[in-house]
Amino acid sequence: xxxxxxxxxxxxxxxxxxxxxxxxxxxxxxxxxxxxxxxxxxxxxxxxxxxxxxxxxxxxxxxxxxxxxxxxxxxxxxxxxxxxxxxxxxxxxxxxxxxxxxxxxxxxxxxxxxx
Amino acid sequence: xxxxxxxxxxxxxxxxxxxxxxxxxxxxxxxxxxxxxxxxxxxxxxxxxxxxxxxxxxxxxxxxxxxxxxxxxxxxxxxxxxxxxxxxxxxxxxxxxxxxxxxxxxxxxxx
Numbered sequence: 001x002x003x004x005x006x007x008x009x010x011x012x013x014x015x016x017x018x019x020x021x022x023x024x025x026x027x028x029x030x031x032x033x034x035x036x037x038x039x040x041x042x043x044x045x046x047x048x049x050x051x052x053x054x055x056x057x058x059x060x061x062x063x064x065x066x067x068x069x070x071x072x073x074x075x076x077x078x079x080x081x082x083x084x085x086x087x088x089x090x091x092x093x094x095x096x097x098x099x100x101x102x103x104x105x106x107x108x109x110x111x112x113x114x115x
Numbered sequence: 116x117x118x119x120x121x122x123x124x125x126x127x128x129x130x131x132x133x134x135x136x137x138x139x140x141x142x143x144x145x146x147x148x149x150x151x152x153x154x155x156x157x158x159x160x161x162x163x164x165x166x167x168x169x170x171x172x173x174x175x176x177x178x179x180x181x182x183x184x185x186x187x188x189x190x191x192x193x194x195x196x197x198x199x200x201x202x203x204x205x206x207x208x209x210x211x212x213x214x215x216x217x218x219x220x221x222x223x224x225x226x
Contacts, residue, residue, distance in 0.1 A: 002152035013175060031212065042205060042218035043159075050212055058213065090158060098209035101147050106158035 003028050005093050006107035013081040013114045021076040022112050023091030031097040032074040033059075033104065036087040043090065049074055050097060081114045088112070094114065117142050117210040121217035128196050129225045136191040136220045138206030147209035148189040150180055154202045154220075162204075165189060176200070198224045 013019055025032065030051045035043040035058075045058030049068040052087045063085055065077045074093075078085060088111050092104040118141040128134055140146055147166050151159040163174025170182040180191045189206060201224045206217040 033214070035216070036195065040218060042121075043216040045213060045215070048213060056212075059215075064178060092159075092214075094214075096212040098147070098215075099211050101164055102209075103149065103161045104151075104159070104207075104214055106160075108158050 001102050004069055004091055004105050004107040006089075006110050008110060009108065011113070013078075013112065015081060015083065015114060018077070018079050019079050019081070020114075021078075021089055021091075023074045023076065023107060025074075025093040025105070026072065026089075027049075027093060027095070027105065028071060029093035029105070030071065030094050031094040032068065033092045033094075034064075034074070034076045035090045035092065036060065037090060039086050046076065046089075078112075083114050086112060086114045087095050117208055117213075117224045118213045119206050119208050119215055119217035121204075121220050123220045124218070125213045125221050125223065127223040127225060130198050131138055131195050134191075134193045134200070134222070136204050136206075136222070138189045138191065138217060139187050140189060140206070140208045141187065142208050142210060148180075148182060149207040149209065149214070150174065150178070150189075150191050151207060151216075152176075152202050153205065159205065160220075162191070196222075196224055198226060200224055 033048045034046040047066040090105040096102040120139045150162040
């Protein structure tokens with residue numbers, strides 16, 4: 001079982017570059033999430049999606065964009081990388097979303113450094 | 116607005132000692148509450164969850180948590196800590212569509 005797969009695992013960007021963090025899940029989950037984790041700050045929700053074609057902002061969406069063209073994929077785009085976006089990024093999915101007792105399934109994370 | 120507070124950033128306990136990690140939440144309705152653990156360099160793994168019924172919830176690895184509505188708390192406990200429990204622990208609340216996490220508590224275990 002692959003579960004939630006994130007690529008790449010590590011990346012170094014220069015200021016102003018752009019990149020896409022890939023996330024795919026094979027569990028047919030409707031709900032998908034992007035979080036960033038910074039030391040002492042916990043996990044902050046960047047964007048989430050409740051199904052193909054539907055996305056919404058989380059707590060810290062500035063500087064990021066997402067799309068959800070299929071149930072399986074939920075890529076996160078950084079258009080103009082800034083040092084403040086240095087973080088560990090986690091993608092997660094859930095069969096029924098936060099208003100239920102369903103847990104989140106997490107990917108292994110992407111460590112991004114912007115220099 | 117939904118929020119989760121974990122007041123302890125770091126906790127150090129000796130192996131074999133008991134453990135309690137605090138979590139307070141803010142949510143208008145009956146909350147769905149979760150505890151996750153993150154080992155170094157890893158993703159997050161669910162320890163336990165509360166959604167209704169018995170307020171004392173049992174989880175994996177010998178952990179338990181008690182939901183107290185009057186105190187808006189969901190504290191995590193373990194009677195005897197093992198060195199392998201050293202990790203970061205996150206409390207989370209499930210709201211409308213979303214899951215909101217606390218800032219985490221990093222547990223250090225002394226031999």
